[in-house]
Amino acid sequence: xxxxxxxxxxxxxxxxxxxLEGTWIVLALIxxxxxxxxxxxxxxxGKQNISNEAYRTTPEQYSAKAQAMVDKYTVRTLTDQQLPxxxxxxxxxVYLVARLWxxxxxxxxxxxxxxxxxxxxxxxxxxxxxxxxxxxxxxxPGYEMVITVTPDSSGEFTVVCNEYCGIGHHTMLGKIFxxx
Amino acid sequence: xxxxxxxxxxxSTGLQYHKSAETLMKANAVAGVVFLLIGGxxxxxxxxxxxxAVHLLPxxxxxxALTAHGIDMLIFWIIFFEIAVLYFCSSTLLKCxxxxxxxxxxxxxxMIIGSVTTNLAILKGDSSVMMTSYVPMPANPxxxxxxxxxxxxxxxxxFVFLGTLVVAKAEKTYQGSVPLVTFGAITACIxxxxxxxxxxxxxIPTYLWSIGYIGHIDPLMYRVIWWxxxxxxxxxxVAAHVAVWYAISAIVFGATPLSERVSRGAFxxxxxxxxxxxxxxxxxxxxxxxEWKIFNTSYAMYLAVLASMIHGLTVPGAIEAAQRRKGFNxxxxxxxxxxxxxxxxxxxxxxxxxxxxxxxxxxxxxxxTEQISIIIHNTIYVPGHFHATVVIGTTLAFMALTxxxxxTLFKRELIWKGLARWQPYLFGLGMAVFTLVMMGAGxxxxxxxxxxxxxxxxxxxxxYPGSAYLLMGLVGISGVIAITGGALYILITxxxxxxxxxxxxxxxxxxRSVALRAAPLESHGSIGVAGFEAPGTLVFALLFLTIFVVxxxxxxxxxxxVWPLG
Ligand code: HEM
Ligand SMILES: [Cu+2]
Ligand SMILES: [Cu+2]
Numbered sequence: 245x246x247x248x249x250x251x252x253x254x255x256x257x258x259x260x261x262x263x264l265e266g267t268w269i270v271l272a273l274i275x276x277x278x279x280x281x282x283x284x285x286x287x288x289x290g291k292q293n294i295s296n297e298a299y300r301t302t303p304e305q306y307s308a309k310a311q312a313m314v315d316k317y318t319v320r321t322l323t324d325q326q327l328p329x330x331x332x333x334x335x336x337x338v339y340l341v342a343r344l345w346x347x348x349x350x351x352x353x354x355x356x357x358x359x360x361x362x363x364x365x366x367x368x369x370x371x372x373x374x375x376x377x378x379x380x381x382x383x384x385p386g387y388e389m390v391i392t393v394t395p396d397s398s399g400e401f402t403v404v405c406n407e408y409c410g411i412g413h414h415t416m417l418g419k420i421f422x423x424x
Numbered sequence: 425x426x427x428x429x430x431x432x433x434x435x436s437t438g439l440q441y442h443k444s445a446e447t448l449m450k451a452n453a454v455a456g457v458v459f460l461l462i463g464g465x466x467x468x469x470x471x472x473x474x475x476x477a478v479h480l481l482p483x484x485x486x487x488x489a490l491t492a493h494g495i496d497m498l499i500f501w502i503i504f505f506e507i508a509v510l511y512f513c514s515s516t517l518l519k520c521x522x523x524x525x526x527x528x529x530x531x532x533x534x535m536i537i538g539s540v541t542t543n544l545a546i547l548k549g550d551s552s553v554m555m556t557s558y559v560p561m562p563a564n565p566x567x568x569x570x571x572x573x574x575x576x577x578x579x580x581x582x583f584v585f586l587g588t589l590v591v592a593k594a595e596k597t598y599q600g601s602v603p604l605v606t607f608g609a610i611t612a613c614i615x616x617x618x619x620x621x622x623x624x625x626x627x628i629p630t631y632l633w634s635i636g637y638i639g640h641i642d643p644l645m646y647r648v649i650w651w652x653x654x655x656x657x658x659x660x661x662v663a664a665h666v667a668v669w670y671a672i673s674a675i676v677f678g679a680t681p682l683s684e685r686v687s688r689g690a691f692x693x694x695x696x697x698x699x700x701x702x703x704x705x706x707x708x709x710x711x712x713x714x715e716w717k718i719f720n721t722s723y724a725m726y727l728a729v730l731a732s733m734i735h736g737l738t739v740p741g742a743i744e745a746a747q748r749r750k751g752f753n754x755x756x757x758x759x760x761x762x763x764x765x766x767x768x769x770x771x772x773x774x775x776x777x778x779x780x781x782x783x784x785x786x787x788x789x790x791x792x793t794e795q796i797s798i799i800i801h802n803t804i805y806v807p808g809h810f811h812a813t814v815v816i817g818t819t820l821a822f823m824a825l826t827x828x829x830x831x832t833l834f835k836r837e838l839i840w841k842g843l844a845r846w847q848p849y850l851f852g853l854g855m856a857v858f859t860l861v862m863m864g865a866g867x868x869x870x871x872x873x874x875x876x877x878x879x880x881x882x883x884x885x886x887x888y889p890g891s892a893y894l895l896m897g898l899v900g901i902s903g904v905i906a907i908t909g910g911a912l913y914i915l916i917t918x919x920x921x922x923x924x925x926x927x928x929x930x931x932x933x934x935x936r937s938v939a940l941r942a943a944p945l946e947s948h949g950s951i952g953v954a955g956f957e958a959p960g961t962l963v964f965a966l967l968f969l970t971i972f973v974v975x976x977x978x979x980x981x982x983x984x985x986v987w988p989l990g
Contacts (some may be wrong), residue, residue, distance in 0.1 A: 246674055246678060246679065246680035246681075246942035247603060247604045247605050247670040247671065247673065247674035247679060247681055247742070248517055248603050248605050248671060248674045248675070248679060249517075249603050249847070249939060249940065249941060249942040250598050250599050250600040250601055250602065250603055250939060250941045250942065251600060251601055251603070251684045251941065251942060252601055252605070252680070252941050252942040252943060252945070253684075253944070254941075256601060256684040256685065257684070257685050257688075258685075259683050259684060259685055260683070260867055261683055261685065261686065262682045262683050262686070262741075262957055263955055263956055263957075264682065264737070264741055264957055264958050264959075264961065264962055265682055265683060265686045265734070265737065265738065265741070268733070268734070268737045268962070269686070269730075269734060271969065272730050272733040273730060274732065275969065275972070275973070276722075276726035276727070276729060276730050277726075279651070279722065279730075279789065279976070280718075280722040280728060282793065282980070283718045283721075283722060283793060283794045283795065284718060286794075286795050286980075287714060288985075290795065290984065291984070291988040291989070291990070292712070292795055292798060292983050292984065292986055292987075292988060292989050293795055293989060293990045294707065294708055294714065294717075294794065294795065294797075294798060294989070295989070295990060296713055296714050297484060298710035300711075317813075320462075322884075323710040323883050323884065325883055326651065327883070327884075329746070332921075336559070346679070346883075349553055350884075351729075352833040354568045362878035367560070368558075368560060368561045369558045369561070369643060370873070371801070371802045373802065373803070373869065373984075374871055375869045375886060376868075376889070377864070377869075377986050377987060378799050378803065378867070378868070378890075378985050379798055379799065379867040379987065379989065380708060380798060380799065380800070380801040380802055380803065381708045381710075381798075381801070382706075382708050382709045382710070382801065382802070384643050384644055384709065384710060384711075385560065385643055386642065386643060386644070387643075387710040387711045388646055388710070389710030389711070391989055391990070392989065392990045393987055393988070393989055394987060394988040394989075395987050396987055396988065397866075398989070399554075400769070402884070404869070404871055404874065404886065405871075406801075406802040406803060406871035406873075406874065407558075407802055407873075408487065408553075408554050408873040408874075410561065411483060411484060411487070413487075413873075413874065414483065414874050414875040414876040414879060414882075415876075415879060415881055415882035415883070416882075416883070417879060417882050417884040417885070417886055419884055
């Protein structure tokens with residue numbers, strides 16, 4: 245029962261490396277280094293990266309900015325709750341509010357145009373999960389994340405909340421419509 | 425002084441038990457199994473709710489049960505059992521009396537009080553915050569208080585373990601260096617101390633916040649520090665179950681490590697690098713720079729990953745070498761074909777090893793890649809991944825060890841040996857399917873911690889593809905199969921302890937022996953193929969690496985297909 249006993253050799257650290265182990269350590273290390281290199285490489289060559297732009301904010305500041313955008317660019321409303329659908333100009337700042345239990349407002353974007361999408365929460369933590377693309381971001385109150393998005397497919401996309409946020413969590417949906 | 429410590433020696437294994445340590449190991453293991461039972465019942469309720477065609481619980485009860493399931497399983501079941509493992513690896517393997525049994529009992533009492541307190545808070549209904557309890561969503565103060573008490577108790581257990589090592593050294597109860605398995609337990613213990621410190625740093629202020637003494641806790645800071653605990657505690661589990669793998673290879677095959685240096689070096693890498701890996705939970709958080717994320721998720725984590733890849737080779741490698749020495753030296757795979765597949769101690773351990781590596785390990789590294797996290801974060805892929813690590817990996821390894829402990833520690837024969845043969849397969853393979861289909865559903869965007877994938881009652885709707893529903897149905901079916909395997913484990917172990925045939929062993933005395941060095945092996949030369957002692961293991965390892973590379977590439981390809989983001 246040897247791994248349960250003190251090592252046989254007094255100077256066990258001088259025991260030579262087995263060939264099997266040596267081979268594997270080299271292979272595994274190369275693979276780990278390759279995986280490490282992939283991340284900085286993707287920042288340079290890849291198109292999908294996590295934004296490093298973020299600000300501290302407060303619920304008041306953030307909702308004021310969102311309200312201003314809604315006042316200016318609402319094009320229609322949806323459902324009997326009159327949810328505003330906002331069509332902001334390309335390249336502009338677009339504010340999406342996460343709050344119990346809504347993604348507000350609904351957005352209408354143009355395909356191939358870029359937008360500065362801001363994300364923050366007014367209350368608890370939420371999860372931005374864009375379906376069916378499956379793009380996921382953590383949304384934290386007090387922090388405003390800015391992501392530059394360039395929708396390259398059109399249609400109706402749904403924002404599901406995938407950070408548990410209380411009893412209405414599973415009803416918290418939003419929409420992003422991408423038009424040609 | 426050790427004047428009146430009492431010991432007994434198990435006649436079939438030669439292990440020596442210090443009486444106080446023995447009782448403590450039993451108490452901790454039994455407490456763990458009780459929480460496994462509670463967590464298992466909750467698992468059934470949660471699984472039947474996530475199975476769309478059944479959708480058993482109402483929403484409130486679902487979130488409540490899910491909170492309790494996560495905490496009872498991941499914290500209470502695992503840590504109670506780990507404390508028993510720590511005492512075994514110190515007192516029993518070093519043939520030493522346990523240091524300060526009274527403090528060990530105090531720790532045990534705190535852990536019991538803490539776990540009951542937290543469970544009562546969840547039961548009350550105002551603490552359905554999930555085990556991560558992200559602020560500012562509040563829980564009942566007792567929810568945090570119970571966790572703090574539990575952590576203090578576990579910390580005392582760690583100190584008793586470390587104290588026992590000191591006693592063993594001072595009283596020269598063993599020759600040379602500590603055994604490899606004990607070395608693994610030391611690794612687990614050191615990480616545990618770090619983990620509990622992080623836990624205290626975040627949970628104590630959160631508790632004060634919940635009772636109104638502190639006005640605000642920054643939610644991002646909470647996440648960073650909470651995961652300093654939440655992630656490193658998973659490394660305790662990894663170090664502990666790897667130690668159990670080594671222990672079982674020694675128990676079943678008499679296996680010796682291929683080289684002590686490599687196996688211990690790999691444990692050392694865990695100690696050095698695991699703590700920082702908490703970054704991979706924060707990869708899509710705002711306000712944390714990419715440099716920090718990449719450094720911590722890779723430099724730090726990949727050296728720990730390297731360590732796991734090493735153990736993944738050296739554990740089966742040691743088994744292969746031992747089998748070949750016994751004469752199963754034909755071809756590449758005779759050693760594994762002729763392994764005792766009907767012995768649940770072995771089959772449980774081996775399924776744990778394979779499942780942990782191929783399912784938990786690969787998925788964990790892939791989703792811990794900074795950019796790939798974008799397509800996985802908080803989907804049900806995540807619980808898919810960690811059920812492969814903590815359930816197939818840790819839990820199944822502990823189950824396998826229990827089958828060994830029942831005769832030697834509890835002095836009872838196993839009941840239902842025929843069923844016990846099948847238990848690891850039912851549990852391990854059921855779980856393997858469960859984790860795979862969960863990961864599949866996550867790839868299709870199904871959210872974790874979510875009561876209703878059909879979004880009934882929502883102002884706006886969304887319909888997942890039919891395949892997502894199919895996969896979640898399979899989650900239900902395979903989950904129920906795995907739970908049946910878990911129930912069998914509890915029936916067999918509790919049944920054996922209560923009703924198993926008593927094994928007659930010599931009684932306690934003050935006499936004790938010294939833990940001797942392992943017998944040296946004759947030179948390697950005679951076994952293996954092409955200069956490799958364990959060529960079959962190398963083939964498995966290369967297969968593993970191939971799957972890893974392919975799956976990694978697939979995920980980058982999938983990522984490249986989503987909208988440009990930056
Ligand atoms: C056969 C056994 C088990 C089954 C069928 C099972 C099933 C599940 C299911 C369906 C979920 C919910 C996923 C979601 O909606 O987000 C879940 C969550 C979880 N399970 Fe298990 N589980 C089992 C055993 C275990 C064990 C043994 C552990 C720990 C050692 C564990 C730890 C967890 C944790 C930590 C969560 C996450 C809770 C959270 O999101 O806060 N489970 N499990
Ligand atoms: Cu939400
Ligand atoms: Cu939510």
